[in-house]
Amino acid sequence: MFLRNLFSTDHKVIGLLYGFTSLFFLLVGFVLVVIMRWQLAFPGRIAPETYNGLGAMHGTIMVFLGVVPLAVGAFGNYIVPLQIGAPDMAFPRINLASYWFYAVGGVIMLASFFAPGGGPMSGWTSYPPLADFAPSGQTFWLFGMLCLIFSSLLGALNFIATIVQLRAPGLTWFRLPFFVWAQFITAFLLLLAFPALQAAAVLQGMDRLAHTSFFLPSGLVVSGERLTGAGDGNVLMWQHLFWFLAHPEVYVLVLPAMGIIAEVITTNIRKPLWGYRLMVYALFVLGFLSFIVWAHHMFLTGMGTTISAFFQATTMIISIPSVVILSALILALYGGSIRFNTPMLFALAFMPMFGIGGLTGLPLGLAATDIPLHDTNYVVGHFHYLVAPGTIFALFAGIYHWFPKITGRFMNETLGKIHFAGSLVAMNLIFFPMLIQGLAGVNRRLWDGGASYQLAQPLLFLNTMMSHAAFLLGFFQLFFIVNLFMSMRRGRVADTNPWHATTLEWATPTPPLAHGNFELAPRAYRNPYEYSVPGAATDFTPQNMA
Amino acid sequence: MDALPYTTEVRPDTGLTNPKLGIWLFLASEVMLFGSLFSAYALLRTGAPFWPDQSATLSVPLATLNTVILISSSVTMVMAWAGAASGNLTRYRLFMGLTLLGGALFLVVKAIEYSEKFSHGLYPSTNNFLALYFTLTGLHAIHVIAGMVVNAYLLGPGTRMWTRDHLRFTNRVEIAGIYWHFVDVVWIFLFPVLYLL
Numbered sequence: 001m002f003l004r005n006l007f008s009t010d011h012k013v014i015g016l017l018y019g020f021t022s023l024f025f026l027l028v029g030f031v032l033v034v035i036m037r038w039q040l041a042f043p044g045r046i047a048p049e050t051y052n053g054l055g056a057m058h059g060t061i062m063v064f065l066g067v068v069p070l071a072v073g074a075f076g077n078y079i080v081p082l083q084i085g086a087p088d089m090a091f092p093r094i095n096l097a098s099y100w101f102y103a104v105g106g107v108i109m110l111a112s113f114f115a116p117g118g119g120p121m122s123g124w125t126s127y128p129p130l131a132d133f134a135p136s137g138q139t140f141w142l143f144g145m146l147c148l149i150f151s152s153l154l155g156a157l158n159f160i161a162t163i164v165q166l167r168a169p170g171l172t173w174f175r176l177p178f179f180v181w182a183q184f185i186t187a188f189l190l191l192l193a194f195p196a197l198q199a200a201a202v203l204q205g206m207d208r209l210a211h212t213s214f215f216l217p218s219g220l221v222v223s224g225e226r227l228t229g230a231g232d233g234n235v236l237m238w239q240h241l242f243w244f245l246a247h248p249e250v251y252v253l254v255l256p257a258m259g260i261i262a263e264v265i266t267t268n269i270r271k272p273l274w275g276y277r278l279m280v281y282a283l284f285v286l287g288f289l290s291f292i293v294w295a296h297h298m299f300l301t302g303m304g305t306t307i308s309a310f311f312q313a314t315t316m317i318i319s320i321p322s323v324v325i326l327s328a329l330i331l332a333l334y335g336g337s338i339r340f341n342t343p344m345l346f347a348l349a350f351m352p353m354f355g356i357g358g359l360t361g362l363p364l365g366l367a368a369t370d371i372p373l374h375d376t377n378y379v380v381g382h383f384h385y386l387v388a389p390g391t392i393f394a395l396f397a398g399i400y401h402w403f404p405k406i407t408g409r410f411m412n413e414t415l416g417k418i419h420f421a422g423s424l425v426a427m428n429l430i431f432f433p434m435l436i437q438g439l440a441g442v443n444r445r446l447w448d449g450g451a452s453y454q455l456a457q458p459l460l461f462l463n464t465m466m467s468h469a470a471f472l473l474g475f476f477q478l479f480f481i482v483n484l485f486m487s488m489r490r491g492r493v494a495d496t497n498p499w500h501a502t503t504l505e506w507a508t509p510t511p512p513l514a515h516g517n518f519e520l521a522p523r524a525y526r527n528p529y530e531y532s533v534p535g536a537a538t539d540f541t542p543q544n545m546a
Numbered sequence: 547m548d549a550l551p552y553t554t555e556v557r558p559d560t561g562l563t564n565p566k567l568g569i570w571l572f573l574a575s576e577v578m579l580f581g582s583l584f585s586a587y588a589l590l591r592t593g594a595p596f597w598p599d600q601s602a603t604l605s606v607p608l609a610t611l612n613t614v615i616l617i618s619s620s621v622t623m624v625m626a627w628a629g630a631a632s633g634n635l636t637r638y639r640l641f642m643g644l645t646l647l648g649g650a651l652f653l654v655v656k657a658i659e660y661s662e663k664f665s666h667g668l669y670p671s672t673n674n675f676l677a678l679y680f681t682l683t684g685l686h687a688i689h690v691i692a693g694m695v696v697n698a699y700l701l702g703p704g705t706r707m708w709t710r711d712h713l714r715f716t717n718r719v720e721i722a723g724i725y726w727h728f729v730d731v732v733w734i735f736l737f738p739v740l741y742l743l
Binding site for chain 2: 087088090091092153156157160161165191192193194195199200202206211212214229232240241244
């Protein structure tokens with residue numbers, strides 16, 4: 001039974017495999033950062049090399065093995081075919097292959113900890129030239145990354161083909177739920193941006209294994225030794241190729257989250273989304289612009305003011321569609337009849353938290369203000385506001401929201417609300433002080449948390465506080481873990497459409513049928529969010545209602 | 547499972563079958579992969595104080611021969627598809643076999659070129675041009691091998707589908723052909739960039 005599930009081609013089983021694996025990796029990544037925070041609060045516990053390794057793997061695991069596979073692999077796989085009324089993904093076996101490449105990539109990444117000489121310690125960005133000379137764990141990182149890239153490539157083409165080809169009759173493009181649109185644009189980002197890192201990983205692998213000099217300039221001196229070798233390489237080439245992937249990757253983290261939030265909000269305010277089409281157009285603009293903003297990560301590299309001017313202009317422009325989507329979500333609340341259940345609480349918290357993350361990003365997008373802030377804790381605070389109380393809150397909202405469809409039972413509301421309130425407070429206590437430390441100039445990669453720097457002395461007390469908050473955050477996740485497993489067996493029983501929602505996933509039996517999802521092939525007759533239609537019998541009119 | 551719509555028949559409003567769309571998306575991603583590597587070539591070459599004479603370092607005659615072989619195998623691939631589409635199994639087998647042979651010949655010539663370089667002490671670590679040469683042609687050769695694996699499957703065990711679901715089999719040959727042509731096109735870019743420019 002267990003083995004059969006591991007090799008099932010049913011999108012729901014694969015979605016759950018992705019879900020549990022990525023939740024496991026989120027836990028691993030969190031444990032790594034808890035060890036780091038322990039060191040930062042009480043310096044001297046672990047060696048500097050170990051600290052660097054923990055930092056590199058925390059970033060890699062959280063982004064590539066935790067959040068993206070949960071947002072795309074799990075939610076996308078489980079929900080997209082249901083929402084478009086399809087029996088499965090377009091390529092069920094490729095879907096399974098995608099999961100297995102992900103799992104193998106994850107195992108290689110974990111194995112890198114035990115590589116001779118130590119795990120990867122060049123940061124999640126793996127900048128050369130240091131990454132070229134790092135211990136053999138870095139080679140594991142490169143091979144693991146190639147597996148993950150291939151996995152997401154197979155997943156991405158599958159999502160696009162599914163959404164283009166398998167929409168139910170009557171489900172025209174502008175009747176698609178916003179979540180499906182978000183996954184559609186995300187898939188294009190994965191499909192077209194990841195190959196740049198694939199190329200870069202091949203080149204760095206050649207540098208490490210075949211002793212080429214792609215990223216090694218002539219006359220380079222490392223640890224007092226002048227390097228022999230061909231030379232004439234270009235260090236910035238890695239940064240360009242890496243960020244060509246990694247900036248769209250930011251939107252891969254954010255867009256599915258926005259999709260989930262849109263679904264949760266519209267269901268729980270009993271109103272259609274405000275400006276649905278505008279939001280979809282904003283997604284297109286975001287997707288396109290995300291390919292031409294990458295070098296705003298490189299203002300400090302000396303690539304030249306002309307290039308900086310171009311990239312700061314595109315970076316300022318890309319904030320417009322993000323603000324459009326967030327504003328539309330906030331405007332949707334106006335006049336709504338809001339249900340304050342757990343998923344909605346997470347969704348409501350997402351908006352201001354994501355807002356802080358976005359607004360703190362503006363000074364980083366302008367070259368003049370980025371130069372003093374670059375590589376400080378301010379940057380860490382900024383993107384953690386986007387990803388932790390932003391994206392991860394959205395993923396929690398999604399889990400609480402779709403759990404009744406997947407298992408036929410509700411998650412416990414009391415435990416859910418404790419989980420929510422505790423996480424919200426703890427996350428702000430962790431990330432807000434980072435902004436303060438960063439503005440004072442504390443560098444982000446200091447092993448002792450700044451203890452050896454004069455400028456950091458007045459702010460060192462924040463390190464202890466942030467670390468205690470991180471332990472607290474871990475404590476409140478226990479409520480989630482207990483709730484998740486307990487509710488599977490003992491939760492209050494839910495019927496097929498417990499939230500009285502309109503989109504097609506709620507038209508399936510609960511749980512959806514093992515192969516084929518629907519009892520009868522559905523047909524869509526109306527727009528996705530027809531809540532509180534005047535004159536209708538109920539306050540929701542499902543899409544499949546003639 | 548086979549209830550999945552549009553695996554062989556065309557969806558009217560998009561004009562596509564699922565596999566046809568899938569392979570084009572896959573190739574879009576491949577274009578980005580090779581595009582990134584060609585960009586690396588341009589960046590390293592424009593930034594280099596000295597660049598070796600490419601056509602003197604590499605063998606243009608062998609590469610020309612390989613170009614002819616690979617383009618011919620693309621032609622035989624189309625003829626294999628035509629054979630399958632017209633229901634002529636012998637014709638299909640002949641041309642698919644020739645396509646496989648073309649791929650194998652290409653790899654043999656490539657191996658001769660590589661060993662010639664190694665015997666002259668020219669390695670990827672020698673200079674950035676050779677590093678790019680070995681990386682780009684090596685990655686291309688992996689793509690050739692992958693295509694040959696697919697073609698060999700369609701020539702051997704894959705033909706079981708010939709009678710069971712002939713339309714789907716023909717479509718598979720067409721999809722494999724689209725990929726094979728792409729591998730050919732990549733070489734058509736690699737040849738002038740690495741050997742002639």
